[in-house]
Amino acid sequence: MGRPPCCEKAHTNKGAWTKEEDQRLISYIKANGEGCWRSLPKAAGLLRCGKSCRLRWINYLRPDLKRGNFTEEEDELIIKLHGLLGNKWSLIAGRLPGRTDNEIKNYWNTHIKRKLISCGIDPQTHRPLVGEKQQIGIRATGFTTYDNELNLDLSISLPYVQPQPASPSIQAKITSSTLSMAATTTTTTTTTTTSATTYGQSVCLCCHLGLQTSEACKCNAIQSQSVLRYYATLDSM
DNA sequence: AAAAGATACAACCGCCTAAAA
DNA sequence: GTTTTAGGCGGTTGTATCTTT
Numbered sequence: 001m002g003r004p005p006c007c008e009k010a011h012t013n014k015g016a017w018t019k020e021e022d023q024r025l026i027s028y029i030k031a032n033g034e035g036c037w038r039s040l041p042k043a044a045g046l047l048r049c050g051k052s053c054r055l056r057w058i059n060y061l062r063p064d065l066k067r068g069n070f071t072e073e074e075d076e077l078i079i080k081l082h083g084l085l086g087n088k089w090s091l092i093a094g095r096l097p098g099r100t101d102n103e104i105k106n107y108w109n110t111h112i113k114r115k116l117i118s119c120g121i122d123p124q125t126h127r128p129l130v131g132e133k134q135q136i137g138i139r140a141t142g143f144t145t146y147d148n149e150l151n152l153d154l155s156i157s158l159p160y161v162q163p164q165p166a167s168p169s170i171q172a173k174i175t176s177s178t179l180s181m182a183a184t185t186t187t188t189t190t191t192t193t194t195s196a197t198t199y200g201q202s203v204c205l206c207c208h209l210g211l212q213t214s215e216a217c218k219c220n221a222i223q224s225q226s227v228l229r230y231y232a233t234l235d236s237m
Numbered sequence: 238a239a240a241a242g243a244t245a246c247a248a249c250c251g252c253c254t255a256a257a258a
Numbered sequence: 259g260t261t262t263t264a265g266g267c268g269g270t271t272g273t274a275t276c277t278t279t
Contacts, residue, residue, distance in 0.1 A: 014248085015247095015249090016247075016248075016273095017247090037264075038264060038265085050264070050265085051265075052249085054264095054265075054266085055249085059246095060247075087268065088268085089268065090266080090267060090268085101266095102246085102247080105268075106245070106246050107246090109246095110244065110246080111245090240278100241279080242276105242277085242278075243275105243276080244274105244275080245274090245275080246272100246274095246275105247271105247272090247274100248270105248271085248272085249270085249271075249272090250269085251267105251269085251270100252267085252268090253266090254267105256263085256265095257261100257262085258260105258262080
């Protein structure tokens with residue numbers, strides 16, 4: 001009973017992929033597209049399990065991968081998204097075209113973590129490390145600055161759509177979205193920054209977390225800054 | 238120049254959920 | 259309804275490469 005396994009574990013290769021294996025995988029997916037990883041290894045003539053093929057393709061072979069160093073903008077966006085989402089690497093990767101969750105996770109652990117710690121910021125909580133407050137700037141809003149390099153100002157927003165007369169059905173759709181984040185990055189915010197009034201009543205992350213009384217709550221000061229912001233409608237709470 | 242230590246990242250592991258048998 | 263696996267995810271490890279001593 002149950003599904004048969006996709007491969008015999010004893011007869012699958014492990015470890016680093018060879019160029020030949022890569023080539024087989026690429027050719028197969030080019031010809032047949034991504035699909036059933038379960039049947040792919042056999043069909044492509046690979047002695048690998050489907051899971052391994054999927055990982056190799058997604059993290060390394062996909063043609064739309066960016067590779068190369070992360071830009072300052074990407075750094076900043078990762079930090080902001082991490083502050084909002086935590087270790088949800090796949091969600092973070094979804095906001096960085098051409099980057100994979102694995103790549104971002106590695107980058108976070110090897111670069112950004114250290115960068116934050118050196119700034120006196122706890123990489124998990126995004127709050128000042130104990131006894132480090134004097135080393136960093138604390139803005140009047142209550143948000144921390146990273147030696148004036150990074151802005152962790154966070155709020156939640158719905159994806160931007162062209163403003164148009166809202167029909168009742170559209171309004172219903174909009175308000176039913178749950179904590180959907182704006183598809184805006186620091187590289188695209190110049191044209192897609194969403195104001196708090198785009199979809200009616202929205203609240204910032206602080207409100208969402210029940211921290212309305214916090215100094216960090218800036219619901220009333222969200223009008224026109226071209227930084228990444230997130231909003232969620234009250235209906236979605 | 239060699240050894241030791243630090244860093245970067247590809248790949249694996251284990252867990253969870255949904256789907257197939 | 260139950261069992262088993264695929265697919266997806268985050269955490270961790272192994273190892274090649276780089277830097278420091």
